[in-house]
Amino acid sequence: MKKNFKRRSMLYIPGNNPAMLQQGGVYGADSILLDLEDAVALNQKDAARILVRNMLKSINFYNSEVSVRVNPLNTPFGKADLEAIVPLQPDSIRIPKTETAEQLAELIETIEKIEDEHNLTHDKMTIHAMIETALGVQNVFEIAKFSKRVDAITIGGQDLTADMNIASTKDGGGIDFARKRIIMAAKANNIDAIDTVFVDIDDDEGLKKDAAYAKKIGFTGKAVINPRQIEPIHDIYSPTDEEIRKATKVYKAFVKNTKEGIGVFAVDGKMVDRPVVQRAEHILSLADIDLQSFE
Amino acid sequence: MQLKYRSKAGSFESSDILIIVEPAEEKTGRDIKINSAVMLQFGESIEKAITDVLNKYQIDDIRLIAQDKGALIPTISARAETAIKRSLGIQEGTL
Numbered sequence: 001m002k003k004n005f006k007r008r009s010m011l012y013i014p015g016n017n018p019a020m021l022q023q024g025g026v027y028g029a030d031s032i033l034l035d036l037e038d039a040v041a042l043n044q045k046d047a048a049r050i051l052v053r054n055m056l057k058s059i060n061f062y063n064s065e066v067s068v069r070v071n072p073l074n075t076p077f078g079k080a081d082l083e084a085i086v087p088l089q090p091d092s093i094r095i096p097k098t099e100t101a102e103q104l105a106e107l108i109e110t111i112e113k114i115e116d117e118h119n120l121t122h123d124k125m126t127i128h129a130m131i132e133t134a135l136g137v138q139n140v141f142e143i144a145k146f147s148k149r150v151d152a153i154t155i156g157g158q159d160l161t162a163d164m165n166i167a168s169t170k171d172g173g174g175i176d177f178a179r180k181r182i183i184m185a186a187k188a189n190n191i192d193a194i195d196t197v198f199v200d201i202d203d204d205e206g207l208k209k210d211a212a213y214a215k216k217i218g219f220t221g222k223a224v225i226n227p228r229q230i231e232p233i234h235d236i237y238s239p240t241d242e243e244i245r246k247a248t249k250v251y252k253a254f255v256k257n258t259k260e261g262i263g264v265f266a267v268d269g270k271m272v273d274r275p276v277v278q279r280a281e282h283i284l285s286l287a288d289i290d291l292q293s294f295e
Numbered sequence: 296m297q298l299k300y301r302s303k304a305g306s307f308e309s310s311d312i313l314i315i316v317e318p319a320e321e322k323t324g325r326d327i328k329i330n331s332a333v334m335l336q337f338g339e340s341i342e343k344a345i346t347d348v349l350n351k352y353q354i355d356d357i358r359l360i361a362q363d364k365g366a367l368i369p370t371i372s373a374r375a376e377t378a379i380k381r382s383l384g385i386q387e388g389t390l
Contacts, residue, residue: 017308018308018310018311018366018367018370019308019309019310019311022310022367022370046377046380046381046386047304047305047373047374047377050373050376050377050380051369051370051373051374051377053373054369054370054372054373055369055370055373057369058367058368058369059367059369
C-alpha cells in the first residue's frame with residue numbers, strides 16, 4: 001500500500017505550537033510531520049495531543065502528506081496518542097525508536113484495534129518506522145518487511161548518535177553505515193527511505209552537501225526542521241532539465257516500441273531495457289509529468 | 296461535573312490562547328472573562344468555542360479567564376478541553 005507521495009522533504013512541526021501547525025501546509029513541503037514526541041515537553045503531552053487532533057480535523061494542509069509522530073507505546077503517552085489520532089486517519093503515523101518487528105507488531109495491533117472500533121479499514125493510513133538506535137539498525141530489514149502498512153523507513157540521526165555514544169557531526173560519518181543499511185532494507189522492500197535532519201539551519205552549503213550525498217546513496221528525501229531548508233532540498237531531489245529531456249526521450253521510445261512488441265531497443269546509441277525505463281518513469285514522476293500523456 | 300483543581304492550558308504566544316480555570320461553588324454559574332485584541336470581531340466565536348467545551352463536559356460552575364493572542368477556533372477548543380480535563384483530573388496519557 002505504498003502511497004504516491006514524492007517525499008523529497010518532510011517538515012517537522014512541533015505538536016504544541018498552534019502558529020506553526022496552522023501554517024504547516026503553506027510551505028510546500030512534500031510531507032509534514034506533526035510531532036507529539038521529542039518536540040513536546042513532557043508536561044505538555046496532553047495539550048499537544050488535543051491540539052494536533054483538532055488541527056487534523058479542521059486545517060487544510062494542501063498537497064502535503066500529513067504524518068503524525070506519536071510517542072512510543074512503552075511510554076505513558078503512546079497509547080493515548082494513537083487513540084486520539086488514529087480515528088482521524090492522517091496519511092501516515094510515524095513510530096519513533098522502532099527496534100524490533102515484535103514492537104511493530106504490537107503497535108499495528110493497537111492501531112488496527114482502534115480502527116476496528118471506529119469502523120475504519122486498515123488500508124488508508126500507512127506507517128513510517130523510525131530507526132534511531134543501534135538495535136533498530138541491526139533489525140531494519142525485518143522491520144521494513146514486517147507489514148505492507150510500512151511504506152517508509154526513516155533514520156533519526158540525533159538519537160542514533162546518542163545511542164551509539166558518538167558525536168553528531170555534519171559529515172554524518174558516524175551514521176554512514178546505518179544510513180546505507182536502512183536504504184538497502186527500504187529498497188529491498190520497495191519502500192521509501194527518508195534521511196535525518198541537518199540541524200544547522202544557518203549552514204546552507206552544509207545542508208546542500210549533506211542532501212546531495214543522501215540522494216547519491218539512495219534516500220528518497222530528507223527530514224527538515226525549518227521551512228528554509230525545503231527549497232534547497234527540492235532542488236537537489238528534483239530532476240534537472242537534462243534528466244527530464246533524456247527520460248522523456250526514453251519513455252516515448254518505450255511506448256512506441258512496446259506497441260510494436262519490442263522489449264529492448266536503443267536510444268541515442270544506448271541500450272534501453274526495463275531498468276532504464278523504470279529510472280525514466282521515476283524521473284518523470286518527480287517532474288510531475290503524467291505517464292499517460294505519452295500513450 | 297465538578298472541577299477539582301485550578302489548572303491552565305495554552306500560552307501567550309501568537310496564535311495561541313491561555314485559558315485558566317478554577318472550581319466555583321455549586322450553583323454559582325459560569326464566570327467567564329475573555330481578553331482579546333480581536334474581541335469586537337470574534338469575541339462571540341471565542342466564547343462559543345469555550346462554552347461548547349463546558350457544555351460537553353457538563354461544567355455548570357466555573358471561573359475561567361482566557362487571554363487570546365489570535366488563536367483559531369480549533370486551538371481555542373483544544374486549550375479549553377485541556378484545561379478542563381486537567382482540572383477534572385481525567386487527563387489520560389500525561390504526567
